[in-house]
Amino acid sequence: MATKKNTQKTERVPQTRDESSVERLYLELRERAMRYDFRPGSRINEQALGREFSISRPPLREALNRLVAEGFLDFVMNKGFFRKAISVEELFNLYQVRIALERRAVYLAVTHASDEEIQSLEDYWKSIMAKGETMDVADLLLADEEFHRRLTELSHNREICQFLEQVTRRIHVARHIDLEQSDWNAQAFDAHFQLVQLIRQRKTSEALAALSEHIDLSLKRAVQITKEMVAKFFLQDQGWDSSQPASPSTAPALNKKPAAKAA
Structure with missing residues (x-):
């Protein structure tokens, strides 16, 4: 068959x-x-x-x-x-957004964060302070970004956390240059610790003032930081025309439209 x-x-x-x-x-x-x-x-x-x-x-x-x-x-x-x-105006605006988001996060943290959550943030920062003198700039920056990330999480507002994370990424290199050119670690260790204590004590206005003063140091340096970023990426570039006049809103030679190149 x-x-x-x-x-x-x-x-x-x-x-x-x-x-x-x-x-x-x-x-x-x-x-x-x-x-x-x-x-x-x-x-x-x-x-x-x-x-x-x-x-x-x-x-x-x-x-x-x-x-x-x-x-x-x-x-x-x-x-x-x-x-x-690289744009002076954009970097300046990003720092302003950062201040606005973190101020709101601190305001919410004072009212919503538990004592245990605040203690966890304090413990983290104490561990960084204990080894701060042996950390290089890159590690200090990552530790600082992590502090502000955990600080924002005390707000219990996921949207603020997500928006601030985007801002943090976009100013990462600028902040690295800021730390290289300043005595940041000597000031930030105490400023961070003081901020945590003010949140623990539920002192809203004092905590907001402390946060603003801390971030304002970088905001005021935004223009200088941008110039240093331009120097870092362009002054040694043979293709950069240093004679091109600067624009009031952007760094030297950066207003020029990028020419199309073969992929």
């Missing part, structure tokens, strides 16, 4: 996108953008990134578009993605 062949076709399972790989790509590119591994004003070489990460154009563009939404990159139609130029 002849056997009947199985003519049923095997269904093709659609290939789904690996969300975890896209997320890892986004995080890596965000880290590079934060460190200004992509030079300000330069075009992002999508083909090179695609080869480096062995990834197709759609997920790469998804990651790049997320960086546009977060303020790290600009997108120019028919030209591509560019690392945002």
Whole structure:
């Protein structure tokens, strides 16, 4: 008796996108953008990134578009993605946003944070103070960012935490330069500890004043910090025209539109 062949076709399972790989790509590119591994004003070489990460154009563009939404990159139609130029006005505005968000977070922390949560923040900062003299600038900056992250979490407001995290990433390099050029650690250790004590004592106005005074030091230096960032990334660049006049709202040579280059 002849056997009947199985003519049923095997269904093709659609290939789904690996969300975890896209997320890892986004995080890596965000880290590079934060460190200004992509030079300000330069075009992002999508083909090179695609080869480096062995990834197709759609997920790469998804990651790049997320960086546009977060303020790290600009997108120019028919030209591509560019690392945002350094702007005095933008940096100044970001510091103002940071002050506004953290002031609200401190206000909410005074009324919503438990004594145990406040104690946890104090313990963390005491551990940093104990080893502060042996920490380099990069580690001090990460410790300070973590302090302000935990401080904001005392507000119990997730939206404030998320917005402040974006601001923190975008001013990361500026703050690194600020720490390099100032006696930050001598002042910030005590300022942070005092702020925690004021929150513990539920002294709203005093805590807000202490926070504003602390961040205002960087805000007042924003213009100088931006100039130092320009020097860091451009003065040794042979392609930078140092004779170009400065714009009142941006650093030297940064108003110029980026020229399109082959990817």
